Each structure stands twice: as C-alpha cells, then as structure tokens.
Amino acid sequence: MKEILALLASHGYKKNSPSVQKANYMVRLYLKVGFEIVRKKEKKYNMIFTF
Numbered sequence: 001m002k003e004i005l006a007l008l009a010s011h012g013y014k015k016n017s018p019s020v021q022k023a024n025y026m027v028r029l030y031l032k033v034g035f036e037i038v039r040k041k042e043k044k045y046n047m048i049f050t051f
Contacts, residue, residue, distance in 0.1 A: 001033050009051040016049045 008016060018035075020027050021044050030047050031037075039046035 001029060005033065005049065005051070014051055016051075017047065019044055019046050 005016065016035075017038075018026075018030065020030065023043075027045060027047075030049075033049070035047040035049045037045045038048050
C-alpha cells in the first residue's frame with residue numbers, strides 16, 4: 001500500500017479518497033497507513049489520504 005501511495009505521489013496526485021464498506025478489512029489497513037475517515041454513512045466510510 002505504501003508503494004502504491006508513493007507512486008501516486010510521484011505522479012503528482014495530491015489526495016486519494018476511497019469509499020469503503022465498514023465491514024471490509026481494508027478499513028484497518030487504510031487507517032494504519034494514514035487515511036482518515038471524513039464521512040460515515042450507513043454502510044460505508046469515505047476516507048482520504050493527503051500526500
């Protein structure tokens with residue numbers, strides 16, 4: 001995941017914003033590498049990572 005984020009940053013991306021189902025194990029991974037939850041909906045989170 002960190003390599004993917006580094007690649008995006010090297011190509012000039014400023015932010016990455018996935019929408020993730022609350023039950024998805026990826027929520028923990030995203031939080032671990034620095035994503036923040038910006039909106040909580042009934043079944044999903046909107047998250048953001050700023051480079």
